[in-house]
Amino acid sequence: MTLQDTNTAAARAPHIGQAHRRQTARRHLAGRGRFVSDIVLPRMLHAAFVRSPMARGRIVEIDTRDAEQSPGVVRVFTARDLNPSCKPWTGTLDHFASMVSAPQNILAEEEVLWAGHPVAMVLARTRAEAEDACELVMLDIEEGEACVDGHAALSGDAPRAAPGLDSNLCFQTVLETMAVDAAFAGAAHVVEGDFTFGRHTAVTLEPRSVVADFDAASEQLTVHHGTQTPYQFQDIYARHFGLSESRVRVIAPDVGGSFGMKLHLYNEEMAAVAASLKLGRPVKFVADRLESFVSDIHARDHKVSARMALDAEGTILAMEVDDMTQIGAFSTYPRTSVAEGNQVVRLMGAPYRMPDYRGRLSVVFQNKVQTSQYRAVGHPIACAVTEALVDKAAARLGVDPFEIRARNVVPDDAYPFVSATGYSFEKLSHEACLAKLRDLMDYDALRAEQAALRERGIYRGIGIAPFVEITNPGAAFYGVGGARISAQDGAVVRLTPSGEVQCAISVTEQGQGTETIISQIVADQLGVAPEQVKVTTGDTDTTPSGGATWACRGAGIGGETALRAGRKLQGQILALAGQILQSDPADLALADGHVVDAQSGTRRMPLAEIGRIATYRPDTLPEAADNSLTAAEHFAPSGYPFDFTNGIQASLVEVDVETGIVRLLKHWVVEDCGRIINPLLVDEQIRGGVVQGLGPALFEECLYDETGQMTNASLADYLVPMACEMPDIVIGHVETPTNDTILGAKGVGEAGTAAAGVAALNAVNDALSPFKAEIRQTPMTPLRILAALGHV
Amino acid sequence: MKSPAFDYIRARSVAHALETYRSLDGEGVYLAGGHSVVPSLTLRLQAPAALIDLSGIDALTGISLDDGWLRIGAMTRHAEVAADPMIRDHAHLFHLAAPHVAHPAIRNRGTIGGSLSLADPASEFPAVALALRAEMEVAGHDGVRRVKADDFFLDIYETAMDPGEILQAILVPPVRAGDVAVFDELARRRGDYAMVGAAVQAMVDAGRVADISIAFFSVGNKPTRAGAAESALRGARLDDATIAAAQSALDADLDPSDEPQMPASVRRHLARVLLGRLLGHLGTTA
Numbered sequence A: 001m002t003l004q005d006t007n008t009a010a011a012r013a014p015h016i017g018q019a020h021r022r023q024t025a026r027r028h029l030a031g032r033g034r035f036v037s038d039i040v041l042p043r044m045l046h047a048a049f050v051r052s053p054m055a056r057g058r059i060v061e062i063d064t065r066d067a068e069q070s071p072g073v074v075r076v077f078t079a080r081d082l083n084p085s086c087k088p089w090t091g092t093l094d095h096f097a098s099m100v101s102a103p104q105n106i107l108a109e110e111e112v113l114w115a116g117h118p119v120a121m122v123l124a125r126t127r128a129e130a131e132d133a134c135e136l137v138m139l140d141i142e143e144g145e146a147c148v149d150g151h152a153a154l155s156g157d158a159p160r161a162a163p164g165l166d167s168n169l170c171f172q173t174v175l176e177t178m179a180v181d182a183a184f185a186g187a188a189h190v191v192e193g194d195f196t197f198g199r200h201t202a203v204t205l206e207p208r209s210v211v212a213d214f215d216a217a218s219e220q221l222t223v224h225h226g227t228q229t230p231y232q233f234q235d236i237y238a239r240h241f242g243l244s245e246s247r248v249r250v251i252a253p254d255v256g257g258s259f260g261m262k263l264h265l266y267n268e269e270m271a272a273v274a275a276s277l278k279l280g281r282p283v284k285f286v287a288d289r290l291e292s293f294v295s296d297i298h299a300r301d302h303k304v305s306a307r308m309a310l311d312a313e314g315t316i317l318a319m320e321v322d323d324m325t326q327i328g329a330f331s332t333y334p335r336t337s338v339a340e341g342n343q344v345v346r347l348m349g350a351p352y353r354m355p356d357y358r359g360r361l362s363v364v365f366q367n368k369v370q371t372s373q374y375r376a377v378g379h380p381i382a383c384a385v386t387e388a389l390v391d392k393a394a395a396r397l398g399v400d401p402f403e404i405r406a407r408n409v410v411p412d413d414a415y416p417f418v419s420a421t422g423y424s425f426e427k428l429s430h431e432a433c434l435a436k437l438r439d440l441m442d443y444d445a446l447r448a449e450q451a452a453l454r455e456r457g458i459y460r461g462i463g464i465a466p467f468v469e470i471t472n473p474g475a476a477f478y479g480v481g482g483a484r485i486s487a488q489d490g491a492v493v494r495l496t497p498s499g500e501v502q503c504a505i506s507v508t509e510q511g512q513g514t515e516t517i518i519s520q521i522v523a524d525q526l527g528v529a530p531e532q533v534k535v536t537t538g539d540t541d542t543t544p545s546g547g548a549t550w551a552c553r554g555a556g557i558g559g560e561t562a563l564r565a566g567r568k569l570q571g572q573i574l575a576l577a578g579q580i581l582q583s584d585p586a587d588l589a590l591a592d593g594h595v596v597d598a599q600s601g602t603r604r605m606p607l608a609e610i611g612r613i614a615t616y617r618p619d620t621l622p623e624a625a626d627n628s629l630t631a632a633e634h635f636a637p638s639g640y641p642f643d644f645t646n647g648i649q650a651s652l653v654e655v656d657v658e659t660g661i662v663r664l665l666k667h668w669v670v671e672d673c674g675r676i677i678n679p680l681l682v683d684e685q686i687r688g689g690v691v692q693g694l695g696p697a698l699f700e701e702c703l704y705d706e707t708g709q710m711t712n713a714s715l716a717d718y719l720v721p722m723a724c725e726m727p728d729i730v731i732g733h734v735e736t737p738t739n740d741t742i743l744g745a746k747g748v749g750e751a752g753t754a755a756a757g758v759a760a761l762n763a764v765n766d767a768l769s770p771f772k773a774e775i776r777q778t779p780m781t782p783l784r785i786l787a788a789l790g791h792v
Numbered sequence B: 001m002k003s004p005a006f007d008y009i010r011a012r013s014v015a016h017a018l019e020t021y022r023s024l025d026g027e028g029v030y031l032a033g034g035h036s037v038v039p040s041l042t043l044r045l046q047a048p049a050a051l052i053d054l055s056g057i058d059a060l061t062g063i064s065l066d067d068g069w070l071r072i073g074a075m076t077r078h079a080e081v082a083a084d085p086m087i088r089d090h091a092h093l094f095h096l097a098a099p100h101v102a103h104p105a106i107r108n109r110g111t112i113g114g115s116l117s118l119a120d121p122a123s124e125f126p127a128v129a130l131a132l133r134a135e136m137e138v139a140g141h142d143g144v145r146r147v148k149a150d151d152f153f154l155d156i157y158e159t160a161m162d163p164g165e166i167l168q169a170i171l172v173p174p175v176r177a178g179d180v181a182v183f184d185e186l187a188r189r190r191g192d193y194a195m196v197g198a199a200v201q202a203m204v205d206a207g208r209v210a211d212i213s214i215a216f217f218s219v220g221n222k223p224t225r226a227g228a229a230e231s232a233l234r235g236a237r238l239d240d241a242t243i244a245a246a247q248s249a250l251d252a253d254l255d256p257s258d259e260p261q262m263p264a265s266v267r268r269h270l271a272r273v274l275l276g277r278l279l280g281h282l283g284t285t286a
């Protein structure tokens, strides 16, 4: 077969549902990626920051004179120089009633509020020269008392984490049904536990990076920004620097991972923009690993007390949960640092019929790096607390972990269903997933092996954890709270003069393969091969505005947008073809790059011919013919406020009970993300997500001392999970498409992360059960496991 | 994480390196594999005027046998230490330890001489040198001297070398009949610096421990010989009671510091567990 033949054959098959490799992979393998860090512009300056060495203090003096004389230095800026150009930002939203946070600006003004808070910016010809000069900036800071621990921060006489706060409480809410107390009073069994979830951080392959380029002559600000949400930043830069939106262009070229970390506003990016506006020169900032640890958002940091009431048969009656989320000195902007805790208290018990619930959330300030949304916002915490308690209940009742879950999950035929926390589920598949997992992992054989090995002093454990994931968020997420964060996405699909297809779309690509699935979807609407669809993302000047990448929306919302735009263009092409061929458009279809007879499939004319006539010979068309060959669609989910997905994970571990070292032997996931567009990429998302869930369960933790210093802020000491430690991950699927969209796809990006950690936690506790030992803190370090075993 | 500017000088010979070092008046730093020096520059922990590259000096390379002693040139890369058949046969402990040192990319550049000169108490090779009772061949302006491993490691990042002296080679004593070596470490991730590690070189004769040297790393401010544990074992049969006695004796040998993430008591516990396992392994290997 010639290449031409392969392409035509491929075009006939539907591409939705097929495994296609990521289209960007070859370019990246060839070293032809173009990341913000690769961008070099004429007259570009490099920025480095002088940061507060302490967690809390009052700035007495910043002496920049020596630094200004340092070779290569162009300017040294402090708050006085930059902050007046920028309207302060405050990380609150209206739908989180009465939440508070102090306003922020680019550089610390009078007080420093965390170790790492930027106080001065050096601009030099090279980053090395900028770093040389940073060492010459003399900081005189009077050290103050820092708030480090959340519980202590809430006591009345605790110092305030930021100026102007009445207390260190950022937000508090209680969610409850009527009969919680009665449920506990009448329960046959109550299990409970206090849990601690450490802080961790994203550690993207490419750190945060920005090149801000203000051209004073055209009054145009172009920001090359390694972000997942270019339109959000276009809006922020325009409003906070008083520019008109059309004069602000944000371009996100290749982005090396984001995971939620790259959608928050950071001091350094704002500083780069402010400096470029001031100097009229391009300014580049690329965070290095050390400053990433003290300036990228951190995640989690929860202390949770929880209990669960069950009847004598093991039916879950109610949960009562108290979550304290510790967020740093400010709530992040523009999404707040409350969304995480809010999802924690709303996702508790999500897979179960549990009728009653009380969840209390306290979000607390402290003098540390801000925490905020990170892959699987809130999910791992809710899932861990719920599933750890379910396992405790199973042990108490002497029931198998599968059995107790089977008794409690919402049955597959009971949908739609509203959870005790108020979430509406369209249709989930817990029962099917439970059954499939049990098969996939050969559960009974594993239990037999576990028992046999225990005789020989080898302690293996098996943990399982069903989960529910929030995907395809509509405007209920942020929009109702007043945030200028788009819940809709947009696509423009064009047929080119030579009959090829271009799709410009607002969802973005950070390595997950968004562009590939969009090309598959569009290809199927227009009867071409995905390779013939060129997808453009990440440029506010050339793509329509939209939410981009957050909270699992690329496939479910972006995909639906592309599908609808593709269908619209299909209609236009068929109408035009009908006029050219003197046929009824209803008798025509698109396949193999041609307009074909819908009934017989006989080719009537190539798409290239449509393109040619519409472009070069519109004079031959009837007067009213639409020869634009361009269709735009914008789509926002209506129907359910979110499309929930579900699944279940299992972990097999071996615990060395003398050293506390855990070996992950194997991991299983059965997942239901609705219509699968590309099984290869879905499985990659799940595997990556699982690893990101296992990392903080066993290794990753931002450690602080009692003065608020992060003590392991380098990759030598902060342990990310590496290939050697990760188990094989076996994946199975159940497909329950959503009826909210034509495509039927839900999200999958966060599923792996949601339950991987607690699957491992439950497995470790299963392994430790002969010793009556139990661990309720992550990461599960050897030290903590040895402590649980009473060795130390 | 960009280093301050520095000069780079490629030394042609040991004499040239020594002379260059002297001419820089304390502002020079030797460069071997660079996997400790270069990170320290980019972290701005030190800012020398010049790096003096030792990697082109012939006298620092090569592995040879001389009168039963194995001579390992200081510039021998970790990867060669792992793969070289002479090291496998005549300095088996280095062979066993090498795969635990960092990751393949680092082992391709890092050198045994760099590791021993740096004297990081968490490093594998210094402990191996102790357990093997190796000797260091050190060159200075007054000529070449040999320093026993027991006298070489003084403190954290501190050795018996004077500033400017160069480690030329590591000399490993001849192999004896009945020699067995075991090595292991407890690390959270493969390739990390260990929570605790130990190298054991023993001579076992008819089930009895005729001779043994045990060196721990990551347990204090330098690699540490476990003298009391060695005494408990020397001359004894390797049974459970002996192993337990050696484990208890460790309390006298090790004095780890208390750290928030690793209290001294936990490190002691881990050291006992590791020693027990290594001795059990020794019993089956011998």
Ligand SMILES: Cc1cc2nc3c(=O)[nH]c(=O)nc-3n(C[C@H](O)[C@H](O)[C@H](O)COP(=O)(O)OP(=O)(O)OC[C@H]3O[C@@H](n4cnc5c(N)ncnc54)[C@H](O)[C@@H]3O)c2cc1C
Binding pocket: B029, B030, B031, B032, B033, B034, B035, B036, B037, B038, B039, B054, B074, B100, B101, B102, B103, B106, B109, B110, B111, B112, B113, B114, B115, B116, B117, B118, B122, B123, B124, B125, B165, B166, B167, B168, B191, B192, B193, B194
């Ligand atoms: C990510 C990472 C992980 C690592 N993990 C481990 C690990 O698990 N275990 C471990 O042991 N090491 C580890 N290392 C350190 C690595 O093995 C180093 O390379 C090694 O310890 C030093 O060897 P080098 O050849 O790189 O020396 P260099 O970095 O070039 O030099 C080290 C020091 O020794 C001096 N020096 C070097 N050679 C000589 C000589 N011949 N005479 C006198 N002075 C000399 C130098 O001036 C310098 O002070 C790791 C390094 C990295 C980057």
